Amino acid sequence: MGQSIEDFTIGVEEEYQIVNPETRELRQRAQRILRKAQATVGEDVTNELYLSQIEIGTPVCKTLGEVRAELVRLRSGVINAAQREGSRIVAAGTHPFSHWEDQAITPKPRYYGIAADFQQLAREQIIFGCHVHVGISDRELAIQVMNRALPWLAPLLALTGNSPFWLGMETGYSSYRTELFQRFPMAGTPHVLASRSEYDDLVTSLIETGSISEASKIYWDIRPSSHFETLEFRITDVCTSIDEAVMVAGLCRALVRTCYSHAERGLPIEYVRPELLRAAKWRASRYGLEGELIDVEARRAVPAAQLIKKFLEFLRPSLEETEEWDEIGTLVFETLDRGTGAKRQRDAYSQRGRFEDVVDLLIKETARDTES
Template identity: 60%
Template sequence: MSQAKEDFTIGVEEEYQIIDPATRELRSRQQQILPIAKKTLGDLVQPELQLSQIETGTPVCRNLSEVRAELNRLRRELIAAAAKDGNQIAAAATHPFSEWEQQQIAPKERYQALLQDYQQLAREAITFGCHVHVGISDPEMAICVVNRARVWLAPLLALSASSPFSLGTDTGYASYRTQIWGRMPISGPPLIFSSQAEYQTVVEALVATGAVEEATKIYWDARLSERYPTVEFRVTDVCMTVDEAVMVAGLVRGLARTCYEQALADKPFPAARHEVIRAAHWRAARYGLDTELIDVEEKRAIPAGELIEKFLTFVRPALEDYGDWDEVSALVQQTMQQGNGATRQREVYQRNGSLEEVVDFIVAETGKGLA
């Protein structure tokens, strides 16, 4: 593989549930836990939209070993901080049964503005995602990466899906979070842009027309970050385990690097219709890894395992170049064998019919293997 001009650093943001250990309900204790967590984590821990959620973000990482170490540290310290306030931390993209009516929007001005703009959509947006940033400083190349990566976002979603339950019901979806969040006005799969200038023109028009208040509220599944010189991949559910989060981070960096190299070489890529991309995302959210997914390039449905193998083949040279192939491919195979987070939650529920035990399982998986 040719030597890219970018560093392709990695940053991972994870949104977590705050859980009452007695009732297993979401608990609005963000403001109490944040000061405790900040004593050890500083600005790496932040508030989120709902008072029953809290977010961490890794420092800039140069490799997957650093990503794993930081995710372990962040989860460990956040779990300890929550415990001091009598709470637990859970990593799943929806809560199995807590009701939105019982939640409160955080008082931060940004979140109150979201509530003012989006009203019921904001009140019902009790979702938890994982966002992976990949360092690409050249905005023109960043656009090329987004254009090329968009056809591979659905398999990432299928691998990460962890939100089958909502409001006490099996929704039938592997990632119900995708359906909830997809109601926001500017969300979902990105379009193709001919240049960074065209991208910026669209962003400016969305802000000028009042469709969004400012550019950070454009929630495409892959976008240029407004805060960092990165491409931000926002398509995935938050992963229950650190292993799965490391898998997603490795795949995302491998995808970004592969797309960058192919853009440098001016290789052709599938300029898939937006409708087909949206259909692929819906199917990944609906079924996860359980049945066929849409091969956007070939415009047909194929078994999920076949599409995941095709994805791995696409990113393999980049993963091998980083020395990540053995770890990432093994983690993907593990996920294919044991099931994604949604499948594993359903297995717990099928054994005992208790959504409280599903929450206990999520809490255990969130802290599993933390050094």
């Protein structure tokens, strides 16, 4: 009955920026780089909405060691392909200064459809995220796990804020990507759903009203995948370092396993008002780890480190069972100590007030550990 540890598989998708090494601006070279990258690492590299973006998706992984190895392999393949073409690769939620007006859409019917439907919202979607899939074969339990995971999405976002700059401006946000993306009508944090049938009925209603064409057009922060037997976390910015990406994957799987156990045992859902969840998410996108976050269970603001430690303790039994406590705990505390990608970007900018220095830092950090 239920899933074994091995059944909670992991898949990670990362969206990257293509940049010009001279000007450090975004560059429309996805088609050229894609051909070169696929020749070495296969079909796990794909297009994204704009020609200045490129995406990787790991194969199904059973351990964090496999996740790390696949991220090294795929990042290396994309970085090397870009270098052979004369470009560089950056992993960050937004580009510090390139303008959306200068970006060309990828010439595919799916992307033309998004542009036609969403108009200005689509034109400004020069953003880059990380999506983590965790395997759940029981579609009913996937909904119950999603319900229970909602209170912990904001701490995940706070740990991964990596988009403080937009159009050459300091936004004041740790994850400005979050604010850009949640303007989409089908984005944001879902409400608690009573059952899989309620979710299916919602999808049917959205399709019948012409709001979406199919289930994959629901862009929630966490959602049941429409193509795989997984629960997909979509709330985080893409992480600059491989260590951070592994941290996110480990936290997401531990959260799924913990909530799955609670659902199987019939433990009640800790219901949180959607307005409070929205406030918690906004606080995480605004401040990251640099201020107070909202403990939605206690209904009060607390120092960010305090909430992150509470999150980690909530996941500890699962992490210990998979023998990942030491690795994930260490990575989380390292992030608390050195700060998020947003903080490191700001630190780089503060030295000389040059966004080019920020891009140079991101190029270096994105490629770090890819030669192992």
